[in-house]
Amino acid sequence: MDTIFALATARGKAGVAVIRISGPQAHMAAARLGGGDLPARGMVLRVLRDERGAALDEGLILTFSAPASFTGEDVAELQVHGSIAGVAGVLSALGRVEGLRQAEPGEFTRRALENGKLDLAQVEGLADLIDAETEAQRKQAHALLEGALGRLAETWRRDLIRAAALIEAVIDFADEEVPTDVTPEVRALLDTVARDLEAQTAGVKMAERIREGFEVAIVGAPNVGKSTLLNALAGREAAITSDYAGTTRDVIEVRMDLAGLPVTLLDTAGLRDTEDAVEGMGIALARKRAEAADLRVFLAEAGEELEVEFRPGDIRARPKADQQSDPTGAVSGLTGKGLDWLTDEIGRILSDRSASAGLATRDRHRAAMERALASIRVARNILESGPDMYDIAADELRNAIRALESLVGRIDVENLLDEIFASFCLGK
Ligand SMILES: Nc1nc2c(c(=O)[nH]1)N(C=O)[C@@H](CNc1ccc(C(=O)N[C@@H](CCC(=O)O)C(=O)O)cc1)CN2
Ligand SMILES: Nc1nc2c(ncn2[C@@H]2O[C@H](COP(=O)(O)OP(=O)(O)OP(=O)(O)O)[C@@H](O)[C@H]2O)c(=O)[nH]1
Numbered sequence: 001m002d003t004i005f006a007l008a009t010a011r012g013k014a015g016v017a018v019i020r021i022s023g024p025q026a027h028m029a030a031a032r033l034g035g036g037d038l039p040a041r042g043m044v045l046r047v048l049r050d051e052r053g054a055a056l057d058e059g060l061i062l063t064f065s066a067p068a069s070f071t072g073e074d075v076a077e078l079q080v081h082g083s084i085a086g087v088a089g090v091l092s093a094l095g096r097v098e099g100l101r102q103a104e105p106g107e108f109t110r111r112a113l114e115n116g117k118l119d120l121a122q123v124e125g126l127a128d129l130i131d132a133e134t135e136a137q138r139k140q141a142h143a144l145l146e147g148a149l150g151r152l153a154e155t156w157r158r159d160l161i162r163a164a165a166l167i168e169a170v171i172d173f174a175d176e177e178v179p180t181d182v183t184p185e186v187r188a189l190l191d192t193v194a195r196d197l198e199a200q201t202a203g204v205k206m207a208e209r210i211r212e213g214f215e216v217a218i219v220g221a222p223n224v225g226k227s228t229l230l231n232a233l234a235g236r237e238a239a240i241t242s243d244y245a246g247t248t249r250d251v252i253e254v255r256m257d258l259a260g261l262p263v264t265l266l267d268t269a270g271l272r273d274t275e276d277a278v279e280g281m282g283i284a285l286a287r288k289r290a291e292a293a294d295l296r297v298f299l300a301e302a303g304e305e306l307e308v309e310f311r312p313g314d315i316r317a318r319p320k321a322d323q324q325s326d327p328t329g330a331v332s333g334l335t336g337k338g339l340d341w342l343t344d345e346i347g348r349i350l351s352d353r354s355a356s357a358g359l360a361t362r363d364r365h366r367a368a369m370e371r372a373l374a375s376i377r378v379a380r381n382i383l384e385s386g387p388d389m390y391d392i393a394a395d396e397l398r399n400a401i402r403a404l405e406s407l408v409g410r411i412d413v414e415n416l417l418d419e420i421f422a423s424f425c426l427g428k
């Protein structure tokens with residue numbers, strides 16, 4: 001097994017930088033730079049030197065011994081000053097130690113997976129945690145990293161193994177008097193697992209929204225103040241505004257943290273009939289993006305009709321609150337009036353919806369759970385038609401068990417790994 005190393009912290013100037021080394025030669029390499037023996041597990045402060053004895057930096061050396069480390073291998077960490085030249089010097093000295101090579105992106109985590117330190121769902125949770133920008137994303141990623149989905153899959157798997165064993169016992173006793181009727185217990189086991197799987201499958205869509213972000217589109221007639229509102233919510237001049245009706249043509253996207261939820265706010269072209277071909281293209285795009293968004297904010301008067309459908313859960317805010325004789329339900333990007341109400345309202349609606357998010361967060365999870373569910377349903381039907389086809393029911397349950405094993409990466413995932421780890425940072 002190669003010994004790998006990489007900078008684990010972000011590149012560039014920083015207070016401290018962490019260089020991670022993992023593999024059989026990790027302690028030897030760290031001891032080589034750190035000038036002498038290291039504890040099997042612990043931390044020491046050392047001057048780090050290159051092979052000619054020239055000082056590179058002073059740093060802390062952490063050692064972990066296999067299997068009690070993040071990767072499950074021997075690990076050493078060099079915690080050095082976060083200097084661009086200092087880090088480059090240490091990395092190049094490590095590169096000259098025989099048996100060491102630079103790690104590929106995600107390679108430390110891949111080793112943790114291979115050594116059984118993390119299951120595949122936890123690896124996905126770790127990737128999500130590193131990508132998390134908002135509180136909701138952090139919580140969701142943490143639940144996955146902490147192993148919640150794997151534990152759930154394990155309880156389903158145990159129940160299905162028991163159900164399959166009960167059915168197989170009936171098959172084995174086919175010619176004899178069957179001691180007890182197992183169908184009530186099998187039925188109960190399958191129904192419980194199926195119910196859980198249905199709930200988790202239904203929650204994937206919302207969990208995906210949390211992971212990827214919600215789209216909220218601002219729509220309305222030209223000149224009502226959509227772009228001004230977007231800028232006010234974003235806290236910067238993301239879009240051009242002017243008193244010329246038809247200023248915005250492209251869709252302007254601003255990513256923000258709204259009440260802990262990841263939201264991409266879309267500013268769109270004002271909706272009206274127009275002779276102007278370019279404005280018309282902008283309006284067509286506005287309608288398309290608004291229809292596809294998770295939520296629409298109609299900057300429009302009560303009862304005002306627009307060429308985009310107002311759906312249940314959408315928000316209506318009346319424009320230019322400062323110019324309204326009755327400012328009820330009105331907002332103003334110019335004066336800031338009503339902005340707290342609007343952001344609270346968006347946050348409330350999206351939080352309500354995200355409450356249905358489950359532990360499963362990806363299409364891959366949904367596909368595996370749906371495969372398991374389909375097999376369980378077939379087995380469940382066979383159960384009602386008598387023992388003649390119990391061997392098929394048992395086969396279906398084994399398929400369901402395999403689908404759950406692929407969920408956590410016990411089987412069938414070799415071809416997925418390259419894709420999953422390609423999105424990892426170097427040093428993770
Ligand atoms: N400096 C440093 N900080 C870090 C990490 C790291 O690798 N290095 N982590 C990396 O992502 C995270 C912490 N995750 C870790 C997970 C497991 C082990 C570990 O050594 N596990 C052993 C021993 C457990 C124990 O002593 O209780 C084990 O699981 O057997 C270390 C870090 C975040 N902070
Ligand atoms: N009094 C007042 N004027 C506003 C308010 N919001 C925007 N305006 C002004 O109204 C004009 C149009 O604002 P925009 O934000 O460009 O309007 P828009 O809805 O994006 O317009 P289009 O991009 O053309 O569809 C500008 O002159 C703004 O300064 C407001 O709340 N009160």
Ligand SMILES: [Mg+2]
Nearest residue numbers: 226227247248
């Ligand atoms: Mg505009």
